[in-house]
Amino acid sequence: MHTFRERRLQNFLQNYQHRARLVISCPDRPGIVAAVTSFLYEQGANIVESSQYSTDPEGGTFFLRIEFDTPMMATRKANIEKAFAPIAQTFQMNWRFRLHNDLQKLAIFVSKEEHCLLELLWEWQAGELLADIAVVISNHEYMRESVESIGIPYYFIPVTKEKKAEAEGKQLALLNEYKVDTIVLARYMQILSPEFVAQFPAKIINIHHSFLPAFVGARPYERAYERGVKLIGATSHYVTDDLDEGPIIEQDVARVDHRYHPEDLKRIGRIIEKTVLARALKWHLEDRVIIYQNKTIVFN
Structure with missing residues (x-):
């Protein structure tokens, strides 16, 4: 018989298998949001939440968090990260993708x-x-x-x-x-x-x-x-x-x-x-x- 803890973990994994999030910080400049959202669109992602902030639009640091759904995200994660790397390099991003059910x-x-x-x-x-x-x-x-x-x-x-x-x-x-x-x-x-x-x-x-x-x-x-x-x-x-x-x-x-x-x-x-x-x-x-x-x- 599974313990309550094991059943709870199984529920988490099943309920959020297609959701992921992308978190970014980088020097602020025009085009960051357009580049990121266009990339996600090309990956078949549906954005469900997006938040952003800049410490100073001229020479500050830009922060972005996007939560999205996309089919088969768990099996595609490595390929999506590889495809995103050139964009991250262009904008000097610190970034990470995380699956929603990749529980800490x-x-x-x-x-x-x-x-x-x-x-x-x-x-x-x-x-x-x-x-x-x-x-x-x-x-x-x-x-x-x-x-x-x-x-x-x-x-x-x-x-x-x-x-x-x-x-x-x-x-x-x-x-x-x-x-x-x-x-x-x-x-x-x-x-x-x-x-x-x-x-x-x-x-x-x-x-x-x-x-x-x-x-x-x-x-x-x-x-x-x-x-x-x-x-x-x-x-x-x-x-x-x-x-x-x-x-x-x-x-x-x-x-x-x-x-x-x-x-x-x-x-x-x-x-x-x-x-x-x-x-x-x-x-x-x-x-x-x-x-x-x-x-x-x-x-x-």
Whole structure:
């Protein structure tokens, strides 16, 4: 009997077998869109979504994301990429084609807080998160039953200051074993080492429980209460070596006032956190996020 996870993956593969997307960044100049859309027309593609942006029409950088349907895309992908290469060279493009059902393998890291992990599992079970959740890794045992009940492997790897390098070595071994593409820090309350981050550049997504750049680091809700803020929020961003300084993907806020104590702020914040993280991860998985300098272009 197939597990729920296996059935979910089969459904994804069947439902999107003809859809693909093309993501491009290049120096801006006339004719880019015409060249790309004409090429796709010649390949028998039907464009279902197109988004574009230029940092400056005169000498800036141009970004384009196109989603399209075309018959037998999976078997034709290599030939289509080969045929597109001369156009890409002409316009000095950084580009990639990706099949819609070429699902990325996710590893979710979690500590004690469960809300972000449970939201991602629910979205995945509902068919809203187009990915293969390959493994969940935690420095606590709390979430094992919820994860394993739907067929996802769960690994407990304790982390201490003295054995942090050893723990990260075990984590990296698992990520390699499961061929993980993207890591999601779903309220994983450990700082990853530069050596770990270097293994997954622009492929680690974190949720920080404040509206960055305010209240970087630990205890943001307590510090927000002490400061008497009127807005609290959450930020999902890519992880870099600088703590909570990576390119921001998504943010949201809620209004509060003097009546809210730290526990009230945390309760409201949990709702924001799980929503922001889920949105950011979906956009990443759907190739809607392009990193530009230390910012992001998000075609949402």
